[in-house]
Amino acid sequence: MGVQRRQFLIQLGAAIGAPLAVQAQDRQAADGPRRIGIVIPFAETDADTIEHLKAFRAELAGRGWQEGRNLQIDYGWCNGNPALITSRARQLAALKPDILVGRSTPVARALAKETQTVPIIFVVVSDPVGDHLVESIARPGGNVTGFTNVEASLGGKWLGLLRDIAPAVKRVAIMFNPTTSPDGGAYYMRLIDRAAATTSMHVTAMKIDDDAGIRSAIETFAQPPDGGLIVLPDILTNSHRHLIIETAARQRLPAIFAFRYIVADGGLASYGVDVTDLYKRAAVYVDRILHGDKVTELPVQAPIKFELAINLKTARSLGLAIPPALLATADEIVE
Numbered sequence: 001m002g003v004q005r006r007q008f009l010i011q012l013g014a015a016i017g018a019p020l021a022v023q024a025q026d027r028q029a030a031d032g033p034r035r036i037g038i039v040i041p042f043a044e045t046d047a048d049t050i051e052h053l054k055a056f057r058a059e060l061a062g063r064g065w066q067e068g069r070n071l072q073i074d075y076g077w078c079n080g081n082p083a084l085i086t087s088r089a090r091q092l093a094a095l096k097p098d099i100l101v102g103r104s105t106p107v108a109r110a111l112a113k114e115t116q117t118v119p120i121i122f123v124v125v126s127d128p129v130g131d132h133l134v135e136s137i138a139r140p141g142g143n144v145t146g147f148t149n150v151e152a153s154l155g156g157k158w159l160g161l162l163r164d165i166a167p168a169v170k171r172v173a174i175m176f177n178p179t180t181s182p183d184g185g186a187y188y189m190r191l192i193d194r195a196a197a198t199t200s201m202h203v204t205a206m207k208i209d210d211d212a213g214i215r216s217a218i219e220t221f222a223q224p225p226d227g228g229l230i231v232l233p234d235i236l237t238n239s240h241r242h243l244i245i246e247t248a249a250r251q252r253l254p255a256i257f258a259f260r261y262i263v264a265d266g267g268l269a270s271y272g273v274d275v276t277d278l279y280k281r282a283a284v285y286v287d288r289i290l291h292g293d294k295v296t297e298l299p300v301q302a303p304i305k306f307e308l309a310i311n312l313k314t315a316r317s318l319g320l321a322i323p324p325a326l327l328a329t330a331d332e333i334v335e
Contacts (some may be wrong), residue, residue, distance in 0.1 A: 013248045033069070033114050034290050037092030039076040039111060040101040041085060041235045047255060048261040049059070050052075050259045059283035078107075080239030082180050085110045087314055093118065104235055105182050108133055112144050116150055121147030121285050123278040124184040124233070137300045140266045147281055149233065149258075155191030157271050158256050159201060161308075162228045165269055165315065166254040169228035172196070173206040173221045175214075175244070188232050214240055215247050222251035229281040230296035233258035233272065252318055262307035263334055268318065275306035307331045 014081055042049050057067065065071040074095060076088030085106050092100060093114035100120045102111045102203030125148055126136045162169055174192055176185040189205060196203040206221060206229075208214045221227055229248055231237050237244065238259070245266045248255040257263065258272035285298055299334035311334040315322050327333060 014263070015155055024049075035072045035074065035095065035097040035099075036286060037076065037087050037095055037100045038099040039075045039078070039085070039092060039100070039107045041078045041080065041082070041104050041107055042239060043079045044075070044077045047158040048256075048259075048275075052276055055276045055282050056279040059280045060286060063253040063283070063287040064298045065213075065287065071179070080235065082106055082235055086113075089114050091243065095210065099289055101282060101286070102261070104180070105131055105133075106180050106235060108144065108146070112142075116214055117145055119289050120144040120146075121282050121289075123282050124149045124273070124275060126150045126233075127187045130187060133301055137302075140295060140298070140300060142232055143295050145285065145300055147278045147301050147303070149275070149278065149303055150188075150190065150191075154272070155188065155193075156195035156259075158230045159192065159195050159203075161269055161271050161326075162183050162230065162238060162254065162256045163199065164323055165256075165310075166228055166318075166320055167206055169225055169254065170201060170220075172201050172203050172228050172230060173217075173222065174203060174230050174232060174236060175206040176232040177206060177209055177234050178207050179209065181232055181234040185232065192230070211238065211240065214243055218244070218247045218253060222248075222253045227253055229253050229255040231255055231257050231267075232261075240269070242297060249317065250315065254318055254320065260309040260332055263311045266314060267311060268320075269308075269310045270313045271308050272306060273303040274307050278303065278306040326328070 018175055040049055067073055074092055076092045078088055089110035093111065097118060100111050100156050102108050103123050105125050108125050109131060111120050123146060125146060128148060129136060133144050135172060156297050162172065174189060178184040185205060192203055207219050208217050231244055241262050242265060256268040257267045259275060260270055263270045281301065287319040288298065308330045309332040310322055310327065310330050312322065
């Protein structure tokens with residue numbers, strides 16, 4: 001075999017055997033960075049959101065997507081104001097990104113109204129079928145898919161947690177904002193009403209829409225004895241969690257929340273989805289779509305990781321003794 005022919009075959013073999021990842025990076029460098037738009041209903045200073053997005057970017061980086069190299073991320077912050085969601089969704093959709101990501105039902109709805117072609121991945125959405133975001137869980141059918149934050153037993157878990165921590169509670173107010181809560185709050189109320197039917201607890205809706213409404217509703221409900229509070233996850237309750245925590249504590253009202261980080265902020269106890277895990281899983285879907293998978297091939301996924309958190313300092317201030325068996329199962333205990 002001649003030298004030139006040997007060299008040619010060596011070069012050809014090297015080209016054929018080049019790792020696919022390297023070839024993909026070469027294509028990305030030639031085409032420019034891929035673009036993701038993320039609409040966040042909270043403020044960019046929100047510490048927990050910062051951690052969620054950090055986990056999202058880290059998962060992407062582990063799959064070869066680096067900001068400033070082959071990836072650009074544009075953020076639409078809504079500062080806890082539902083009125084800003086539509087404009088932020090419109091602004092990011094107008095950039096024609098490769099993928100849009102949104103947290104919460106109102107954000108997912110707004111993004112879906114802006115585009116029927118750009119893939120949309122949602123996180124922390126409770127009822128995507130009922131809210132007409134997807135045709136079904138297994139077959140989304142359009143350009144939207146994502147990760148839910150609810151499973152059927154959640155209403156019972158909240159009631160049970162409240163009963164275990166505060167056995168004297170007989171009246172339970174379910175706090176939510178009808179504008180931003182799924183199905184105007186009815187979705188969660190159905191879950192909780194079904195669970196309450198097997199207990200001696202009386203459940204009532206507590207509808208709120210601003211700071212004054214939060215204070216007034218809690219203060220009024222807390223006047224008779226034996227009351228407790230379950231705070232549903234939506235944009236308003238999450239953005240106003242410090243006010244809810246402070247007002248409930250002042251009225252000596254035990255309150256259960258849906259997210260661990262609210263307990264870290266002073267809430268009594270929480271049980272709910274691990275939001276960081278949802279963001280990590282969303283990053284996996286982003287990676288798959290950027291590599292050519294279709295949204296219609298990616299089913300909506302239910303939560304698989306839940307967290308129980310208890311704040312012992314808040315419990316002591318309310319004169320509550322947490323059962324040792326409950327403490328033993330907690331994922332986080334705030335002293």
